[in-house]
Amino acid sequence: MQTRRSVSMTLAAFVMAVLPAAAHHGWSGNSQEEFELTGTVEQAVSLAGPHATMKVRAQGQVWEITLAPPPRTQAAGLNEKAIPVGAEVKIHGHRNSDPKRFEVKTERVTWNGKTFNVYPDRD
Amino acid sequence: MLGHAMRSSGVWTYGVVNLGHILGVATLFGAVLVLDLRLLGLWRTVPLPSIAGPTVPVATTGFVIAAFTGVALLATKATEYAGNPFLLIKFPAIAVALLNVAVVTSRPAWKHMGRPDQAAGDRRTLAVAGAVSLAAWLTAIGAGRMIGYW
Numbered sequence: 001m002q003t004r005r006s007v008s009m010t011l012a013a014f015v016m017a018v019l020p021a022a023a024h025h026g027w028s029g030n031s032q033e034e035f036e037l038t039g040t041v042e043q044a045v046s047l048a049g050p051h052a053t054m055k056v057r058a059q060g061q062v063w064e065i066t067l068a069p070p071p072r073t074q075a076a077g078l079n080e081k082a083i084p085v086g087a088e089v090k091i092h093g094h095r096n097s098d099p100k101r102f103e104v105k106t107e108r109v110t111w112n113g114k115t116f117n118v119y120p121d122r123d
Numbered sequence: 124m125l126g127h128a129m130r131s132s133g134v135w136t137y138g139v140v141n142l143g144h145i146l147g148v149a150t151l152f153g154a155v156l157v158l159d160l161r162l163l164g165l166w167r168t169v170p171l172p173s174i175a176g177p178t179v180p181v182a183t184t185g186f187v188i189a190a191f192t193g194v195a196l197l198a199t200k201a202t203e204y205a206g207n208p209f210l211l212i213k214f215p216a217i218a219v220a221l222l223n224v225a226v227v228t229s230r231p232a233w234k235h236m237g238r239p240d241q242a243a244g245d246r247r248t249l250a251v252a253g254a255v256s257l258a259a260w261l262t263a264i265g266a267g268r269m270i271g272y273w
């Protein structure tokens with residue numbers, strides 16, 4: 001019975017250690033403030049991986065633009081060919097809360113008078 | 124090549140392969156958990172071969188599925204994962220878990236597991252292997268889950 005008790009305690013300790021970290025994914029790693037960035041497309045949209053991505057050069061930096069998951073990004077009309085490299089775009093979203101990281105979790109991308117709203121249910 | 128296939132075969136590819144990875148891990152860990160708890164001393168009334176018999180092939184199958192889908196997931200954006208600290212926890216943990224399998228299955232304690240007159244030393248050897256296995260797989264799965272949150 002002692003082994004049974006130590007096994008269940010080990011499992012309980014593990015679950016408790018993991019729970020707080022599980023609150024992630026989503027927006028908690030990003031600043032609450034709305035953030036806007038204007039720059040030129042350095043790397044076109046990629047619809048691969050857990051989130052679609054692109055890269056934008058602005059303020060002398062290359063910014064990682066994290067979009068919605070690929071199916072949702074595509075549904076917003078944003079795909080690999082939607083915006084050419086070198087085009088000037090406006091990014092609206094939330095900056096990574098780590099100021100050393102140039103990453104924006106993005107809600108909208110505007111180019112050429114067109115807005116790609118990948119998170120239409122968010123401001 | 125695999126990375127290119129993952130990137131160019133539709134917007135649902137990553138999600139579907141990710142699903143396969145989760146099913147593989149669930150299959151592996153579900154079987155491992157039952158076997159390890161038995162090695163640690165639970166359900167002594169059930170003969171060990173009756174538990175090892177079904178759990179070992181189920182765990183092996185789960186591992187193979189998880190390994191193939193996992194390589195595909197990593198290949199999608201290999202360069203971005205290169206600096207992820209959780210990978211440096213996950214892969215050594217998997218190595219420990221596999222080494223543990225290799226060691227325990229080569230021991231007399233494993234080969235004689237069905238004997239009714241099982242020695243206390245053998246029982247202890249198997250219990251240690253069960254504990255190492257649980258710790259290693261929980262570490263691997265925990266670190267693996269955290270890769271996406273870095």
